[in-house]
Amino acid sequence: MRAYELREEDPEFEGLEIVERERPEPGPDEVLVKIEAASINYRDLAIAATEFGYPGEEYPMVPLCDGAGDVVETGADVERLEEGDSVVAPFFPDWVDGPGTPEKTHTATGGNRPGTLAEYAVFPADATPRMPASLDYEEACTLTCAxxxxxxxxxxxxxxxxxxxxxxxxxxxxxxxxxxxxxxxxxxxxxxxxxxxxxxxxxxxxxxxxxxxxxxxxxxxxxxxxxxxxxxxxxxxxxxxxxxxxxxxxxxxxxxxxxxxxxxxxxxxxxxxxxxxxxxxxxxVSVGSRAAFDRMARAIDANGIEPVVDRVFGFEDARAAYRYVWNGEHTGKVVIEV
The missing domain is CATH 3.40.50.720 (NAD(P)-binding Rossmann-like Domain)
Known part of the structure; x- marks a missing residue:
């Protein structure tokens, strides 16, 4: 599969490179998601441009935490999701419900766990929220973090x-x-x-x-x-x-x-x-749980809230997307098509 790897900290984002990686395989309690769109947060810029690290973070790494796509394969023990479900990447793959704890927030997508700037990604099924029904991939991929x-x-x-x-x-x-x-x-x-x-x-x-x-x-x-x-x-x-x-x-x-x-x-x-x-x-405030996401998704659908997407970049133009956000030219969110 095609994916971006972040190879080093660099304020010009030259450390972002497209590579070929093996497509990940879901474990028994995981789902494999075909990523359709991803978006950028300031946190992602900080990881790419500065020494903004997570415990256990190593280079090269697949960046970005925001993403949306479809489940294409489920692990043997997964019951909550099935193939064809449209989902959003979880920021904290270990935080399903309740208050945050060090254990629930230790692992973060696009930090010390592979992120969404790739054609496929694997997430724990119980922590992976369904997309709001009223949104498309480019809108839904803005919800994971911001x-x-x-x-x-x-x-x-x-x-x-x-x-x-x-x-x-x-x-x-x-x-x-x-x-x-x-x-x-x-x-x-x-x-x-x-x-x-x-x-x-x-x-x-x-x-x-x-x-x-x-x-x-x-x-x-x-x-x-x-x-x-x-x-x-x-x-x-x-x-x-x-x-x-x-x-x-x-x-x-x-x-x-x-x-x-x-x-x-x-x-x-x-x-x-x-x-x-x-x-x-x-x-x-440290993002939130999957259960909180579910409540937000219901509110988005009920109120017709449409996330503000300032601009959509192609996959090959990810560096330009990073620079666009870094320069503060946007309002709302900047999306990368995957």
């Missing part, structure tokens, strides 16, 4: 309810899904970006307040102004330490900051004083 992370933050952890407010930092994959889930739930989405064009797109997708953080560097004050001095119920915090201080300023008393990303200055110092003063919560 979609499920946003869902876990707002619904599994945050118990998002109509009338609450959600601040989405930026217009990347996680933030765009958070905007869509908030809008579908009857909440009020607020979106920040440095691009007015991207903010216009966010507004067309349901954002009720948009803030250009280049024009408003103290964007937490702009959030307070937009919420009559109260602040937001939820912040989907994809920036990390470099933006966390302003997120704490923007959240309301007893509000929640869902800490997801590390896109900004990881060395920034953040005072815990706003957390104490507002009795707010800061909680890390």
């Amino acid at each position: 979609g499920l992370t946003a869902w876990t933050a707002l619904e599994e952890h945050g118990d998002l309810t109509p009338g609450e407010s959600v601040l989405c930092l930026g217009t990347g994959g996680v933030s765009t899904f958070a905007l869509q889930f908030a809008d579908a739930a009857g909440a009020t989405p607020l979106v920040t970006s440095s691009s007015d064009a991207k903010l216009d797109l966010a507004e067309s997708r349901g954002a009720e307040v948009t803030i250009n953080y280049e024009e408003n560097p103290e964007w937490d004050e702009a959030v307070l102004e937009a919420t009559d001095g109260v602040g937001v119920d939820h912040v989907v915090e994809v920036g990390g330490a470099g933006t966390l201080e302003r997120s704490l300023g923007a959240v309301r008393y007893n509000g929640e900051v869902h800490l997801i990303g590390v896109l900004s200055d990881p060395e920034a110092d953040v005072s815990p004083q706003p957390v104490l003063h507002k009795a707010s919560s800061v909680r890390g």
Whole structure:
């Protein structure tokens, strides 16, 4: 089978190469999936460009965690799935349900387990979710990481309810899904970006307040102004330490900051004083379980949510797709046809 191997860390992504590999065979409790489409997350860029490693990770490795396709073979003990089922790759192949644990989250697709940038991949059947019925492969392949992370933050952890407010930092994959889930739930989405064009797109997708953080560097004050001095119920915090201080300023008393990303200055110092003063919560989010994915899939089908696919690249153009995301030219997700 054709597959990409990542052979070394390289910010120019020259370490990505197409190779021929043996098609994997499913074990007794596994399924073999013919991958139709895969998509890129910032986590995948970090693995390719920096020393962002997982325990047991070795080069060469097959990258990417996002993928969708069809089951073409099942192991002898598999009962939950059958040949012909359309499925999505699991981010954590050992996390089926319940809260995350070190054991459930030790192994990650496209990290220390072969990923989805290949014609075929093997996954444990119990951890592999079915595709939402309303989506095609290119849409469904965006859900493994970004979609499920946003869902876990707002619904599994945050118990998002109509009338609450959600601040989405930026217009990347996680933030765009958070905007869509908030809008579908009857909440009020607020979106920040440095691009007015991207903010216009966010507004067309349901954002009720948009803030250009280049024009408003103290964007937490702009959030307070937009919420009559109260602040937001939820912040989907994809920036990390470099933006966390302003997120704490923007959240309301007893509000929640869902800490997801590390896109900004990881060395920034953040005072815990706003957390104490507002009795707010800061909680890390690490994607989610297959059971959480199933709940998200039902919500996607019920609400007609369509993942935002910015651009689709051909298989041979995977390096260009990586660079496109690295340069921040996209909104939503970038997909590679397999």
